[in-house]
Amino acid sequence: MxxxxxxxxxxxxxxxxxxxxxxxxxxxxxxxxxxxxxxxxKKDLTKVKxxxxxxxxxxxxxxxxxxxxxxxxxAPNSFTGENSIEISCHGSPFILQKVMEVLAAIGVxxxxxxxxxLRAFMNGRMDLSQAEAVADLIAAESESVHKTAIQQxxxxxxxxxxxxxxxLLNFASLIELELDFGEEDVEFADRNTLMQLLNNTYTxxxxxxxxxQLGNVIKSGVKVVIAGRPNAGKSTLLNALLNEExxxxxxxxGTTRDTIEDILIIDGIKFRFIDTAGIRHSTETIEMIGIGxxxxxxxxxxxxxxxxxxxxxxxxxxxxxxxxxPSNKKIILAANKIDQMxxxxxxxxxxxQLTTNNFLPLSAKTGQNIEALKNLLIQSLDLNTNLQxxxxxxxxxxxxxxxxxxxxxxxxxxxxxxNISITGDLLxxxxxxxxxxxxxxxxxxxxxxxxxxIFGKFCIGK
Amino acid sequence: MxxxxxxxxxxxxxxxxxxxxxxxxxxxxxxxxxxxxxxxxKKDLTKVKxxxxxxxxxxxxxxxxxxxxxxxxxAPNSFTGENSIEISCHGSPFILQKVMEVLAAIGVxxxxxxxxxLRAFMNGRMDLSQAEAVADLIAAESESVHKTAIQQxxxxxxxxxxxxxxxLLNFASLIELELDFGEEDVEFADRNTLMQLLNNTYTxxxxxxxxxQLGNVIKSGVKVVIAGRPNAGKSTLLNALLNEExxxxxxxxGTTRDTIEDILIIDGIKFRFIDTAGIRHSTETIEMIGIGxxxxxxxxxxxxxxxxxxxxxxxxxxxxxxxxxPSNKKIILAANKIDQMxxxxxxxxxxxQLTTNNFLPLSAKTGQNIEALKNLLIQSLDLNTNLQxxxxxxxxxxxxxxxxxxxxxxxxxxxxxxNISITGDLLxxxxxxxxxxxxxxxxxxxxxxxxxxIFGKFCIGK
Numbered sequence: 001m002x003x004x005x006x007x008x009x010x011x012x013x014x015x016x017x018x019x020x021x022x023x024x025x026x027x028x029x030x031x032x033x034x035x036x037x038x039x040x041x042k043k044d045l046t047k048v049k050x051x052x053x054x055x056x057x058x059x060x061x062x063x064x065x066x067x068x069x070x071x072x073x074x075a076p077n078s079f080t081g082e083n084s085i086e087i088s089c090h091g092s093p094f095i096l097q098k099v100m101e102v103l104a105a106i107g108v109x110x111x112x113x114x115x116x117x118l119r120a121f122m123n124g125r126m127d128l129s130q131a132e133a134v135a136d137l138i139a140a141e142s143e144s145v146h147k148t149a150i151q152q153x154x155x156x157x158x159x160x161x162x163x164x165x166x167x168l169l170n171f172a173s174l175i176e177l178e179l180d181f182g183e184e185d186v187e188f189a190d191r192n193t194l195m196q197l198l199n200n201t202y203t204x205x206x207x208x209x210x211x212x213q214l215g216n217v218i219k220s221g222v223k224v225v226i227a228g229r230p231n232a233g234k235s236t237l238l239n240a241l242l243n244e245e246x247x248x249x250x251x252x253x254g255t256t257r258d259t260i261e262d263i264l265i266i267d268g269i270k271f272r273f274i275d276t277a278g279i280r281h282s283t284e285t286i287e288m289i290g291i292g293x294x295x296x297x298x299x300x301x302x303x304x305x306x307x308x309x310x311x312x313x314x315x316x317x318x319x320x321x322x323x324x325x326p327s328n329k330k331i332i333l334a335a336n337k338i339d340q341m342x343x344x345x346x347x348x349x350x351x352x353q354l355t356t357n358n359f360l361p362l363s364a365k366t367g368q369n370i371e372a373l374k375n376l377l378i379q380s381l382d383l384n385t386n387l388q389x390x391x392x393x394x395x396x397x398x399x400x401x402x403x404x405x406x407x408x409x410x411x412x413x414x415x416x417x418x419n420i421s422i423t424g425d426l427l428x429x430x431x432x433x434x435x436x437x438x439x440x441x442x443x444x445x446x447x448x449x450x451x452x453x454i455f456g457k458f459c460i461g462k
Numbered sequence: 463m464x465x466x467x468x469x470x471x472x473x474x475x476x477x478x479x480x481x482x483x484x485x486x487x488x489x490x491x492x493x494x495x496x497x498x499x500x501x502x503x504k505k506d507l508t509k510v511k512x513x514x515x516x517x518x519x520x521x522x523x524x525x526x527x528x529x530x531x532x533x534x535x536x537a538p539n540s541f542t543g544e545n546s547i548e549i550s551c552h553g554s555p556f557i558l559q560k561v562m563e564v565l566a567a568i569g570v571x572x573x574x575x576x577x578x579x580l581r582a583f584m585n586g587r588m589d590l591s592q593a594e595a596v597a598d599l600i601a602a603e604s605e606s607v608h609k610t611a612i613q614q615x616x617x618x619x620x621x622x623x624x625x626x627x628x629x630l631l632n633f634a635s636l637i638e639l640e641l642d643f644g645e646e647d648v649e650f651a652d653r654n655t656l657m658q659l660l661n662n663t664y665t666x667x668x669x670x671x672x673x674x675q676l677g678n679v680i681k682s683g684v685k686v687v688i689a690g691r692p693n694a695g696k697s698t699l700l701n702a703l704l705n706e707e708x709x710x711x712x713x714x715x716g717t718t719r720d721t722i723e724d725i726l727i728i729d730g731i732k733f734r735f736i737d738t739a740g741i742r743h744s745t746e747t748i749e750m751i752g753i754g755x756x757x758x759x760x761x762x763x764x765x766x767x768x769x770x771x772x773x774x775x776x777x778x779x780x781x782x783x784x785x786x787x788p789s790n791k792k793i794i795l796a797a798n799k800i801d802q803m804x805x806x807x808x809x810x811x812x813x814x815q816l817t818t819n820n821f822l823p824l825s826a827k828t829g830q831n832i833e834a835l836k837n838l839l840i841q842s843l844d845l846n847t848n849l850q851x852x853x854x855x856x857x858x859x860x861x862x863x864x865x866x867x868x869x870x871x872x873x874x875x876x877x878x879x880x881n882i883s884i885t886g887d888l889l890x891x892x893x894x895x896x897x898x899x900x901x902x903x904x905x906x907x908x909x910x911x912x913x914x915x916i917f918g919k920f921c922i923g924k
Binding site: 012014022090459462 | 478481484488516533554555556600603604921923
């Protein structure tokens with residue numbers, strides 16, 4: 001769908017497909033109330049107050065379709081900002097389909113994907129980053145994604161950008177004023193104050209852009225690979241990690257659908273144990289770590305748990321294996337089978353690798369230190385200064401990230417320009433480039449292609 | 463769950479599982495409004511009018527869970543007849559789960575299956591047959607089931623039973639009055655008028671009971687078997703029947719889920735082509751009709767389409783096959799491949815089987831007369847006097863059918879008693895048996911076991 005905004009009246013099923021107690025159809029547009037009123041003989045819906053509920057039969061052509069509850073919202077106080085009706089039916093796909101057919105028969109068009117939120121955006125009910133947050137919020141499967149999405153939806157992040165942009169916009173106006181007085185060589189915009197604002201803006205934008213690395217991990221899940229030699233106990237460890245949490249994970253529908261991953265949510269953060277099935281079913285031939293498929297998995301991982309059997313691993317083997325893991329990876333060294341440790345097999349602790357990396361002795365079999373391992377996984381994310389404080393914004397959207405990076409480049413240009421005292425018109429052009437990048441995030445400046453990309457990915461009914 | 467009615471406050475997710483634009487949680491019970499008010503800081507929900515909508519953040523323990531739309535219903539004007547709230551959230555399973563957790567934390571109990579409708583029944587918002595209709599309505603996949611369920615939900619059928627029962631109850635009172643005047647041999651209840659009422663009631667109840675045969679077929683779908691010798695074109699015929707309707711069927715989610723049947727909806731009636739996959743993939747060995755698995759399928763069918771190739775079937779073969787089909791089955795004789803008919807293979811028309819059964823020449827390959835075959839399938843159901851008139855009630859529930867049959871037996875007893883002029887006390891007992899059977903349908907007389915059976919089958923949230 002091309003999101004060309006039309007002013008007709010649209011309808012869509014807003015509840016998930018399937019059978020339930022209730023199913024909702026939303027109708028929005030200038031004629032929404034008049035149209036639904038044609039199907040609702042009990043009461044004149046055009047005469048009722050906004051934000052009221054009305055129970056009665058939904059009829060078409062003399063036929064009773066269902067007994068429904070109708071919610072009436074008058075413009076501009078609705079999600080879309082238009083006149084809107086929500087029809088709450090019995091949750092049968094048959095009835096919902098029938099209501100959609102009847103609405104079509106009286107000239108209400110079925111909505112395309114994201115068309116509701118697009119209208120909300122077009123009518124100024126939310127900015128673009130808030131609209132994007134709606135989609136993220138609906139898809140959220142973990143506490144952390146939920147938290148960042150709801151913060152974004154409430155405008156926390158857009159407000160920050162808007163504030164920075166308005167300060168910069170102010171300077172742009174002053175500089176353009178100078179240009180009007182071209183011949184007179186006046187300077188309305190104080191260059192030092194501008195430089196200060198630019199530095200401050202740069203710092204804030206950089207902080208937002210930097211948060212994307214974490215935001216992206218939060219949104220898509222932290223990729224973890226358990227690596228180690230055969231019989232190190234990788235499969236037992238994975239089971240130990242998953243077992244007690246499995247019930248909680250499975251309560252959230254769709255979590256593990258279509259994935260070949262094991263998902264574990266720890267402290268609200270989603271961890272994805274990537275393709276560990278392959279690792280679990282590794283053959284008996286000795287596969288050196290850092291060779292072949294395991295290496296590919298490790299390259300893709302955010303965190304590597306290197307697991308070894310304390311009773312059969314020499315310090316030499318340990319060093320060899322760990323050195324094979326790329327140095328930019330976060331590594332947790334897990335010494336397994338401490339429950340079976342004999343007198344001879346004392347724990348290696350003086351190895352340099354063990355002291356420079358996270359190191360944890362544990363027993364996958366008895367469960368000893370499994371909780372500590374979970375804590376280490378969380379700690380590895382360095383959330384302290386970010387998510388857990390709850391105050392700072394975390395960027396999770398790649399489109400925002402790109403706009404922030406463009407903003408940074410533009411600010412760098414302005415600063416270089418200021419440093420060599422470029423002319424006012426060139427300075428104004430640089431500032432406008434920065435202003436545009438910032439405006440892209442909130443949608444103050446946008447185009448159909450961007451809108452199409454964003455709203456085309458929404459589900460129908462949203 | 464045992465449906466012992468409790469007066470606490472309950473909550474359940476009312477929308478189907480999965481991701482959608484909206485998800486609804488219903489809260490019902492004496493404290494519903496007060497409880498949800500604890501989570502809704504924006505406005506005092508205990509002070510708002512019934513049937514109003516309120517938008518705002520849902521908060522718990524300082525944490526924002528979602529921005530929601532809250533519908534307020536005050537007792538007795540709600541589905542359950544109790545104070546009720548509907549919380550409309552973003553349609554994320556994660557959020558819905560979280561709202562349920564937060565509600566539990568403030569003392570709102572998760573509802574069991576059917577608990578909402580049970581409360582509606584207990585609070586006199588609907589009778590038992592109407593409550594049962596709600597479940598049927600939600601599960602309806604075809605026009606005919608939808609129609610009968612919605613008629614039942616609106617009380618058409620219960621009204622009829624209640625009216626008949628109240629007339630009979632009137633007589634019971636008069637006869638009990640006679641008993642009070644025991645010694646005086648008075649007769650308040652005119653025996654002739656009673657006999658007239660009984661005959662009238664019997665006729666009406668019998669008509670309802672008789673409609674169950676059709677109602678049952680409508681509800682579960684009409685079982686059709688296409689039988690015939692190998693290469694008669696059974697598979698081609700099935701495809702011809704299914705092809706154009708397939709799209710319509712698949713729009714109704716869940717229609718073909720978990721079935722090994724092909725479903726076809728004609729004029730709003732569901733037809734189930736039972737295990738025809740087996741027939742379609744029959745081996746090349748000649749399998750006489752009436753032998754083995756095909757015979758089993760035919761025994762189970764409501765309608766048998768006997769298909770034969772006009773170009774290779776002799777009158778003798780035809781007679782042999784048709785006679786093997788049990789005579790109580792509805793048979794449609796379909797003469798296939800009329801598009802390939804040569805000069806020699808003229809259509810057999812004078813056969814006695816062809817004249818006493820529905821007979822239709824067609825071509826599965828070209829589609830000739832496929833529409834006529836669909837019409838024949840509909841005609842075979844003898845709907846004219848039933849569903850299509852739209853006036854008569856059709857019983858679709860086996861519990862109602864059993865109660866109607868018990869009512870008929872009880873009325874027969876009263877009539878026999880009257881004929882031999884039994885004493886008033888025996889007569890009163892017989893009348894009470896009939897009254898009880900009738901009361902079972904609407905739930906005026908019921909017990910926990912019956913309620914458990916009925917509401918235990920509902921989904922949670924309904």
